[in-house]
Amino acid sequence: MNGLEQFGQDPWWIIAIKVLLVFVVCVVLTLFNIWWERKVVARMQHRIGPNRHGPFGLLQSLADGVKLALKEDLTPEKADKIVFITAPILACVPAFVTFSVIPFGPEVNFFGVETPLQLTDMPVAVLFVMAIASIGIYGIVLGGWASGSTYSLLGGLRSSAQMISYEVSMGLALVTVFLMAGSLSTSQIVAAQEDWWFGALLLxxxxIYCISMVGETNRAPFDLPEAEGELVGGFHTEYSSLKFALFFLAEYINMATVSALATTLFLGGWRAPLGLGTIWAGANEGYWPVLWFFLKMFFFIWVFIWLRGTLPRLRYDQFMSLGWKVLLPASLAWIVVVAVIKMTAIEGGFSPNWFLFGFGLAVTAVVVLGFLNRLPEKEAQVTTPAGGFPTPALPQGGAVRGAAQPLVFGPPASANGVRILPSPEEAK
Amino acid sequence: MSFVILASVTVIAALGLLFARKPVHAALSLAVVMIGLAMIYATLEAPFLFAVQIVVYTGAILMLFLFVIMLVGVDTSDTLKETIAGQKVLAALLGIGLGATLIAGVGQASIATMRGLSSANEGGNVHRLADLLFSRYVIAFEATSALLITAAIGAMVLAHRERIDPKQSQTDLARKRVADYAKSGKHLGPLPPPGTFARHNSNDTPALLPDGSQSKKSVPAILAGGASNGTGDEGQGE
Structure with a gap:
């Protein structure tokens, strides 16, 4: 009928295990992503990052989570109690629900039952993700409103305006994928990318999707809803303890969700990368695809972290005009182009793939070159005149690169009068 | 079974919409009603309508409602004062009339088992819907979109205001600040934050200046117990 017969055939205990797995994957991903983000950003800033708890500091986020849960739970006097408590739940639950339609792999032998590595699928799976994400926005808006504080209200309004605006360009970027795949279901879209990834076909x-997914998740450089310098903590200023932890969890799951969606829709989902499947047929069978899927997903998450470590925050009006005046018209124009090329190809009886690829590449190259052309010329190095403002000298050999040197604990350093923590062995 | 659950949730939320005192609570109940309806569509094998109902009504329209309610009145509760004479009586009469018509109408209908759903959904719900929208109902579809675009443009025209002087960019503002400083000595940077170098860091503790005196400009006028003191006025001296 519509290629979804493989879903909805599972016995109840398989469904229960899958639900549990989706939940566990979301939570563990969050813990891992927090650690990874801190580690990568630390490296970018020439620091060490968490390294005390567990191997490589891996258990740091677990410790932080426990600490967060045991903190005092404050409710402001002016808060609207019911909404104040509902809001974090409303932000968190949709984040988990969206993961149910993400395909992690093909049909596999799962505890003796042949079943796809996906909780469920429906003819409108991608629209379902958008719909559930729009419910998640409520959590943030209501959290901002219910706190009864100006900062929170402003943060909530900003974030809802931002998420709604970027959802529009995100949705329009997805329309071309639907056009090419001929379906809105995630498993069908992955199946349609057997030969060509849509990321190459619809560059x-x-x-546009990659830019708007950063806006959609309120991450730097688009993290205006929680702009610390202006709004303290934005919508979650008044939240503490578990309620704050739920918002935190929702943000990181959303980051994973949009990454997983980008993987599914543009990078071939669980299919082996770079034509590996043509050389080694086993790469697209069994449990190997799970590895490819997570590799691609972690690539996106790494880009998120990279952006956060690199770019300063945008001004609000610049950010909004980017969404409405650049991304939105660009996606509309591109939809028309894709529709025309695909229709011509159907009428002419040829494959549209190379045309789309070439056209997309050309358009992207023109835009990128035009953008580079507009960048200001690099200013000449300012030489400080004698008696000028005193600035500290740069380190010898130019700027410092790479990670910081690992700390050495022990008696030689403490002999110089520097107070250094004792090593774990010494402490015993 | 699922209908009973969904219907009871929807009806309870609808009653909440009627009896909630705060507009935000009413809007939230409406959101639950919308989601309940969407779920019912999903159980009736109309997945596209399910997704669109949530995206359009819950995601977009109700969010606009919330926006307006939050911006206009954060704390306002409904007042029960009538602004139009006899409104309650009229509303009750019309409501009873509508209820009677609905009950009469629905009571007349005989409900048999569903027919034709599988043929209507043949080849996929989304595909069939697209077929219908872009063939048989294409004129209605386009007319609706034209109407919506007209409405959007109308709203923009109504809200549009011709700009008389050019928009000041960040550079212009910075230049103006420096020029002001050169002319009147007005402080260039931001105001000192409250609590700087002071004993506490709460918002009502004035910052201490290098000579130990208090900077009145650091405390917001609302907290300083009267709008007349230093925060609002311009000038460098304390």
């Missing part, structure tokens, strides 16, 4: 859509 402009892919780029």
């Amino acid at each position: 402009p859509s892919f780029l």
Whole structure:
């Protein structure tokens, strides 16, 4: 009928295990992503990052989570109690629900039952993700409103305006994917990318999606709803303890969700990367695809972290005009182009793939070159005149690169009068 | 079974919409009603309608409602004062009339088992819907979109205001600040934050200046117990 017969056939205990797995994957991903983000950002800033708890500091986020849960739970006097408590739940639950339609792999032997590595699928799976994400926005808006504080209200309003605006360009970027795949179900879209990834075929859509997914998740450089310098903590200023932890969890799951969606829609989902499947047929069978899927997903998450470590925050009006005046018209124009090329190809009886690829590449190259052309010329190195403002000298050999040197604990350093923590062995 | 659950949730939320005192609570109940309806569509094998109902009504329209309610009045509760004379009586009469018509109408209908759903959904719900929208109902579809675009443009025209002087960019503002400083000595940077170098860091503790005196400009006028003191006025001296 519509290629979804493989879903809805599982016995109840398989469904229960899958639900549990989706939940566990979301939570563990969050813990891992927090650790990874801190580690990568630390490296970018020439620091060490968490390294005390567990191997490589891996258990740091677990410790932080426990600490967060045991903190005092404050409710402001002016807060609207019911909404104040509902809001974090409303932000968190949709984040988990969206993961149910993400395909992690093909049909496999799962505890003796042949079943796809996906909780469920429906003819409108991608629209379902958008719909559930729009419910998640409520959590943030209501959290901001219910706190009864100006900062929170402003943060909530900003974030809802931002998420709604970027959802529009995100949705339009997805339309071309639907056009090419002929379906809205995630498993069908992955199946349609057997030969060509949509990321290559629909390069402009892919780029628009990547920009708007950062806006959609309120991450730097688009993290205006929690702009610390202006709004303290934005919508979660008044939240503490578990309620704050739920918002935190929702943000990181959302980051994983949009990454997983980008993987599914543009990078071939669980299919082996770079034509590996043509050389080694086993790469697209069994449990191997799970590895490819997570590799691609972690690539996106790494980009998120990279952006956060690199770019300063945008001004609010610049950010909004980027969404409405650049991304939105660009996606509309690209939809028309894709529709025309695909229709011509159907009428002419040829494959549209190379045309789309070439056209998309050309458009992207023109845009990128035009953008580079507009960048200001690099200013010449300012030489400080004698008696000028005193600035500290740069380190010898130029700027410091790479991670910081690992700390050495022990008696030689403490002999110089520097107070250093004792090593774990010494402490015993 | 699922209908009973969904219907009871929807009806309870609808009653909440009627009896909630705060507009935000009413809007939230409406959101639950919308989601309940969407779920019912999903159980009736109309997945596209399910997704669109949530995206459009819950995601977009109700969010706009919330926006307006939050911006206009954060704390306002409904007042029960009538602004139109006899409104309650009229509303009750019309309501009873509508209820009677609905009950009469629905009571007349005989409910048999569903027919034709599988043929209507043949080849996929989304595909069939697209087929219908872009063939048989294409004129209605386009007319609706034209109407919506007209409405959007109308709203923009109504809200539009011709700009008389050019928009000041960040550079212009910075230049103006420096020029002001050169002319009147007005402080260039941001105001000192409250609590700087002071004993406490709460918002009502004035910052201490290098000579130990208090900077009145650091405390917001609302907290300083009267709008007349230093925060609002311009000028460098304390």
